Amino acid sequence: MGAPGFAKPSNVVVLLVLLAVITVSCQFQVTPAPGHRRGKTSPRATSQPIASSLPPGRTSPPPATSPPSSSAPSSAPSTPAPRTSPVAPVYDASITFQVSHQDTTGFNNFHEWAVAGDIAMRALEQINFASWDLAWDLSGELTGTNRFDPQPTNQIAFDHELTFSNAYHPDIFVAFHIDGGAPSGVYDLVDPRDAQVNMPLAQLILDELVKETGLPSRGVQTQERLYSLEKPQNRATYRVLLELGDNVQDVHFLDKPANRQKMANAVVEALRTFVEKRNYPRTDTPPAKAVDEDALVHTDPRIVLAQQGWGPMPSSDWAGFKEYHQPRPSG
């Protein structure tokens, strides 16, 4: 499925390694941003189809028994290569990805957290032009809705994620969801009280998604009272919630790793354009990366889920992300 002009993953890895060597040898007095720690990118392996990946009747992952292996599966790549450019300029901008922690929604074996997480991970691996953090709390129940109907559910997880995000003073906050509801298509949501501020970013991401995936556009929409998008609990300057398809109508599209890669590429391209257009200052400091240690490590059963090939991400990816692990900030 590789498109013409895309570098093969193996070449990307070689380029990244070369860049890392050059970066390390050239840097002096590089100070990570407060609260950030530098990390290294890791090559990703091909993912399993995931929308129906749990055995029939299985509703929860097996108990964890061992830490994940760090050995990389040796499967052949079958997805479009990321668009990472090893010579991309770095901007003093900070991006948060918040990912759904909703599991099945009752229709089928579609695991929203897993599919949305896979797309987010693929995007993060390409973000070399700005600092990022991953606000994703899988340590509790795999449920949660941002809508006040009458109250958000699993608010404790959202609060953990927003606390983590706010600690990095994000300029841009993007939430990844795939429960848009029929019909097929992609759209994104902004808080109507800040629509003027958030609309340009939302439109940019949507345009790229439609161009890259060919899925119908359902527009930028305003949605009142979405907990994770609201001030004051979310302090990011720009805040957009993505609905990356419908969990029934688009399930076959989403089941293909190549299509999830297209979505990731689209989000990255839009963010890169936005950061460039907004004239964030250039910096010589390598981008910082952070994930929430408390929320993702140890014997979390979802690591085992991934390790056993049922989840979206091979265990090597999770092991790679340990390099970025940050304790959850207090307060």
Ligand SMILES: [Zn+2]
């Ligand atoms: Zn959702």
